Amino acid sequence: MMNFKKSLLCVTAGAALSLSAAAAETTLRIATWLPPTNPQNATVWPTWKKWVEEATEGRVEVVVENYTGHPKTIYDAVEDGIYDVGFSVEAYLPGRFKLSGVAEIPGEITDAETGSVALWRTYKDYFEPADEYNGFQLLGLFVHGPGQLHTKFPVNSLDDLKGKKMRVGGGLINDLAERLEVTPVSAPSPKSYEMMQQGVVDGTFLPAQEQRFFRLSEVSSDLTLFPKGLYTTAFSIVMNQDVFESLSKKDQEAIMSVSGERLSQLAGAAWGKADDDGILEAKEKGVNVVFLSESDQRVKDLNKLSEGIDQLWVNSVSDRGIDAKAALADFRKYVNTINSKK
Template identity: 35%
Template sequence: MERRTFLKAASAAGISVVGFNPLAALAANTSLRIATWVPPTHHQTAVTLPRWIDAISKASDGSLKLTIDPAPIAPPPEQYNIIRAGAADIAYHVAAYTPGPFEVARGIEMPFMSPSAEVGSMATVDWYERNIGFDAEFKDVKVLTIFVHGPGVLHSKEPIHTLEDFQNVKVRVGGGGVRMAEALGAAPVAMPASQAYESLQKGVADAAMFPWEAIKGFRLYELVDNHLEIPGGLYTTFFAVIMNRGKWDALPDEHKQVLTEFGGLKGAQIFGKGWDDADVAGKKTATDNGHTISVLSEEEQPKWAEKVAFVEDDWVKLANERGYDGAALLEDLKATVKKYNS
């Protein structure tokens, strides 16, 4: 189904759920807690999650209530563990923070792969559910949906336009970006997103890999004023919206139906669009503050691509080792991204 056609159908489906789901109205009230780890001003807690929560509330006629924890109960890498343990009901977890079990799912994170959060998120759900299945790698939790953030941009204190400019630059990266930064000649400093501001402020890092939203969401505009966009993104990050298995099993069927309806593709579209909107706001913040924004030149793109080609090769090898046809999966992923980007 073409993306535009799907979105119209998804909108219509949302109206259908609200208008023609009398069973949800009869279900007993259920309250679920959502753990978070970003600041309260971040779009995820201030805009996107509330938008998702509101859609779920309306679809259940108010009987399914989701609330966001007022403060983090664990650091970002621990989100998967707190859901497994039942310390929270729902969380969004960065797969790269738990190395090992989710490596096939992280195929979307490869360089130059995802042109926007909405496209990348919907394409990943389509591709992953069709080829692998949510339960294959996420055995200990219930996956409601998966999404990615916007294309990874290089933000720096000094201008970076070429590979030569990037040599030995101390750059903040997430868990999955260390080898890629090293291959490009930089000096990676791995840390959760929430620590990036302090690292730039104290000179531990002089640059950071982030989507545009971080410029506003983490106030990085105060510390960096040069930005290099890479077509398709230098990377993206795979998030899984996960739920405690026991809590899921205990839900009435009507509430499982609502969460399923607003998970999957529709959930990915909501979270992806929320991130794209935040990227627009982040880029505007940079522009409003007089920052310099550049795009990696056509001359430079093949040089960078050659340095990070091992990312695709390694992922194909890993997928093969786990019993999949890695090359076929990669080809299908690229085709699925292209479909949603058309």
């Protein structure tokens, strides 16, 4: 009797799996490039997978696959149909994506969730007609938490940064790096550990979470935290346009119902929460963690150095046919509105 019951359970389970597999009419392959513990892989993708599969009643299955190439090539991989969905840092492709730089201006946001929602709303209000995502179905936009200083030396004043080799990832942080008089070394963020360990750079600009996820706590002596960070970085989540259009109208609407602002907020919240984990990791590993207040001279000096970077962004998007000043004003309005509701 026991064997019969086991056999019956196996048959039932197998039938359920077969039905589940049969119900999936489309499989979306996601290219991801960060460590498994990163919030994008630990939280964002699993959650969105669940949302999509539930919203499409199982007709669309989502599979996440590791991408080993340079993260900037994910856009080509998705556009060419090698993968169906992916995400990456927009600044890795300078000149192609300019508008999201509104969220990268120093001192504009205090947390990733707020910045991500404000960026999506600004995109819908101002940036969409510029068609920067031609060839893609844009699923979401988000930013990581405020970028901070991870260094192999103490930063008692901004003068301590002069001449130091610092990894930068592109975007408006490059303009700030120039004003800080550091020697910029361009490289994707996952290279930070190796470059610091080997002495190629003296530090890196990244959110606090990377003390844990990129193990920077092993190669940093100091983590200097500015109240609003030094910058942030914009990411986009994109889907191959042809694949999206090949879906039924019902499934297109289902996917977008769990994407857009909802996905942007999910990603921003997950990345922002991870900063707390990074700070805790740094403390546990003996890194000198310094929290700066608005009254600290280093913060005042940074604010002075950052003056005019907002205008640099306005000037940089003059060829996009949008009202950049109005977009910046509304982005700031969204940030303030969202913060006031927290």
